[in-house]
Amino acid sequence: MTSAVAAARPAEFAPWNDPAQTPLIRFENVTKRFGDFTAVDDVDLAIYRKEFFALLGPSGCGKTTLMRMLAGFETATEGRITIGDEDMAGIPPNRREVNMMFQSYALFPHLSVWDNIAFGLKRSDMAKDKIPDRVQEMLRLTRLEKFARRKPHQISGGQRQRVALARALAKAPKLLLLDEPLGALDAKLRQQTQFELMDIQEKTETTFVIVTHDQEEAMTVASRVAVMDNGKVIQVDTPARIYETPNSVYVADFIGDVNLIEGNATLKPDGLVRLAWAEGAPEIIATAGEGLTDGARASFVIRPEKVAISAERPEGRNNVVQGRIHDIAYLGNISTYHVELPGGQIMKAQTVNNRRQSRRGFTWDDEVWLSWTDTAGLVLAG
Numbered sequence: 001m002t003s004a005v006a007a008a009r010p011a012e013f014a015p016w017n018d019p020a021q022t023p024l025i026r027f028e029n030v031t032k033r034f035g036d037f038t039a040v041d042d043v044d045l046a047i048y049r050k051e052f053f054a055l056l057g058p059s060g061c062g063k064t065t066l067m068r069m070l071a072g073f074e075t076a077t078e079g080r081i082t083i084g085d086e087d088m089a090g091i092p093p094n095r096r097e098v099n100m101m102f103q104s105y106a107l108f109p110h111l112s113v114w115d116n117i118a119f120g121l122k123r124s125d126m127a128k129d130k131i132p133d134r135v136q137e138m139l140r141l142t143r144l145e146k147f148a149r150r151k152p153h154q155i156s157g158g159q160r161q162r163v164a165l166a167r168a169l170a171k172a173p174k175l176l177l178l179d180e181p182l183g184a185l186d187a188k189l190r191q192q193t194q195f196e197l198m199d200i201q202e203k204t205e206t207t208f209v210i211v212t213h214d215q216e217e218a219m220t221v222a223s224r225v226a227v228m229d230n231g232k233v234i235q236v237d238t239p240a241r242i243y244e245t246p247n248s249v250y251v252a253d254f255i256g257d258v259n260l261i262e263g264n265a266t267l268k269p270d271g272l273v274r275l276a277w278a279e280g281a282p283e284i285i286a287t288a289g290e291g292l293t294d295g296a297r298a299s300f301v302i303r304p305e306k307v308a309i310s311a312e313r314p315e316g317r318n319n320v321v322q323g324r325i326h327d328i329a330y331l332g333n334i335s336t337y338h339v340e341l342p343g344g345q346i347m348k349a350q351t352v353n354n355r356r357q358s359r360r361g362f363t364w365d366d367e368v369w370l371s372w373t374d375t376a377g378l379v380l381a382g
Contacts, residue, residue, distance in 0.1 A: 014224060014238075015048040015136045017262065022085070024049045024174065024207055025070065030048035032065050032231075039065040041231035042079070044345060052201050052208045057228035058254075063211045066228075067177050070209065071100050074258050083175065083360075097174040103183050105164035107152040111346035114139070115150040122173055138166035141200060157188045162196070174341045178210040182217060194220045215255050219243065227251050249380050252301040257336075259307065259347050265298040274380045275300050278343045285318045289380040302377030307349035309337055313369050323347065325364055337362060339370055343359045 009019040011013065022044035032040040040062045047053045054062035064322040069081060071120030072093035074296040081088045107116050117138050121131045137146045147155050150248040152163065161181065168176055181197070182190045198221050201208045212218050218225050219239040226236045227250075235247045246252035253260065267288060275298060284300050292298060314320060326346060327338040330353075336347045349370055362368060 010218060013050070015051070016046070016224065021048060022045060026080070026082045027066070028067065028080040028082075029064075030076045030081060032062075032074060033077045038231050040069070040076075042194065043231075043233050044238050045226060045233060045236065047207065047209060049207055050205050051223050052210070052221055054222035054225045055209065055211045055228060056213070056218040056225050058213055061228040062231040063228050064179065067100075067179060067209065067211050068094060070097055070175075071177055073098050075210065078260060098169045098177060099171060099173040099175075100177040101164050101168045101181055103180040104320065105152075105160050107160060107163060107167075109152055110148050110347050112151060112154070113144055113163050114322075116152070116163055117170055120167060121170055126171075134170055138170050141169070141203065142166040155265040157185055158193055161185065161193060165197070165200065169200070169206060172204075173264065175204065175207045175209065176206060180212055181210065182212075182214075184358070188271075190217070191220075197221055219255070227254060229254075243379065245289075246301070249299045249301065252378070252380065257304050257348065259300075259302050259304060259377075261300040261345065261347075263298065263300065264291055265294065265296050267292065272374055273298075275379050278341075278345070281321065281341075281343065282319075284377075284379075285374045286377045286379050287375050289378040291381045294379070296381055298381055300377055300379050302372060304336060304348040304350040305334075306376040307347065308370055308371050309339070309349040309351065310369050310371070311361070312364075314371045317371045318374055319376075320369060321347070322369050325362055325366045325368060328362075328364065337368070339368060 025047040027043050027045040030040060030043045031038065043066065055066060057063050065074060069076055072088065072091060083096065090362065108119065111119065114135055116134045118131055121134060126134070137257060139148055142165060144159065144162055144166065147159060152160055182193055185193060194217060210221065222239060224236060224238055225242050227234045227242065229250055235242060235251045242251065243255055246255065249260065252258050261277050263275040266274045271288060272285055273288040273292065275286065277284060277300065286300055308314065321341055323339040323341040325337055326340040329336040332352050332353065334352055339347050339349060342346060347370055
């Protein structure tokens, strides 16, 4: 995981921490079944005004079904969905103050960029003489003024994405739903467009809900992320907290790169925990995570960038292990060392390549020491 982990919003934007704030959207005990299959399983969720909220998870986890229920394309089997305190049961998609932007963009190929953006406005109750100004405003917002008369096939993929966004925002919905909106773009353009989306969302102050399986995308754009698995919401929190303090092994493993070491946990009075993990190996001392009980089977989770690698044994640390470099991944800005420990466990450590021609201190089969502080990792139940 890159520096994109940093929260996409200023620290002061945290309505979920303010008891006086009322959520724009509520999912209350929402379940959706298709026959015998449960796609969404008893979900409780609150999303606030002006928030850029991400539903993140692997294919089949229920995130798209959750979005389709919000849009009105699916009906909840059980539970209640409200937008602005209004129960959405029985309200069709065209009567909700919600718009949806699809991965395919669904632009009309025979219409110009201008006419694509104006299409929905012409079928709304907006006065006809107001439409040109609104279209021009959307063109300015998405920096498409020069392309107004072009057809979709005459502009780039990133520009088509912005046309679809402009069209979706033209009617000023309370809520914009984005279904894998950047999936069709190449990596560099996708990264650029993520920041454009954030900028547009902040300028319009529209609530955005994005569905994605791309962890880095969710961590970059969102004020908060809901990590899903098998129809359930596993954790909802800011990107930084999802990354630094996951509430389960599943979340820790799904978000970014992580080392996992299983063992038996013994709780200490100071909030730390000892993990016995391999015969003859020193116990790991780490911070106790959520739901951990004394004597339970548990997993130590630590990010590779928090593991130091050295040729000499470091002094003054509790957590020190020796191993042999099994593999090296050079990723340009960082190098990841895969170190095999005496019992066969592979542990990863990362170093920053902060010089153009990095002096290679370590190579394959070198004996090295790995170390980390007592608070660098978590011990989580399971």
